[in-house]
Amino acid sequence: MILIVYAHPYPDQSRVNQQMLERVSSRPDVAVRSLYDLYPNFDIDVDAEQRAVEQAELVVLQHPMYWYSMPPLLKLWIDKVFTHGWAYGRGATALSGKGLLWAVTTGGNHDHFQIGAHPGFSVLAQPLHATAVYCHMRWLDPVVVHGAYAADAETQHAQIEHYCARLACWKED
Known part of the structure; x- marks a missing residue:
């Protein structure tokens, strides 16, 4: 099963994230947990x-890029859910061997993220990559949908189809 942990504070304002979810949520092996719908008061079960x-x-952690990071409820979700003794630490095996895929949308185009001597998303992905490693998860190359505000429809469609394809064959990564 594929679990999409979706974190968008304003989901009605995100055409791209809506399309991404619509394309994959009909799959029988996909479950979506929309954090801002489930926990508007940040009281996570x-x-x-x-x-x-x-x-x-x-x-799958799917969200828009927020100041080169994740929305606050997703950070809180990781802090609360990935607990010592369950996700990491002596005897913790709940996450061991599971895949972790970061699916992020950005307002900027690809070139916007060529920051100084640190090209692309490798630097921005480090905290999540380190979390995956620490919890003995398999880190999969991120899916980044650039230009959520301004990219032409054809480019966005291609990026969304790439996301769908990655979910369809994620075990091969």
Whole structure:
């Protein structure tokens, strides 16, 4: 099963994220947990979230880029759900071997993220990559949909199709 942990504070304002979810949520092996719908007061049901993660083979963190990071509720979700003794630490095996895929949308184009001597998303992905490694998960190359505000429809469609294709064959990564 694929679990998409979706974190967008203003989901109605995101045409691209809506399209991404529409394209993949009809798959029988996909479950979506929309954090801002489930927890508008940031009061996360840790047990429910851990049960959802336990059922998944692949965990997808899908969200818009917020100041070169993730929205605050997703950060809180990771802090609360990936607990010591469950996700990491002595005897913790809940996440071991599961895939972790970062699916992020950006307002800027690809060139916007060529920051100084640190090209692309490798620097921005480091905290999530390190989390995956620390929890004994398989880190998969991120899916980045650039230009969510301004890219032409054809470019966005191609990027969304790439996301769908990655989910269809994620075990081969």
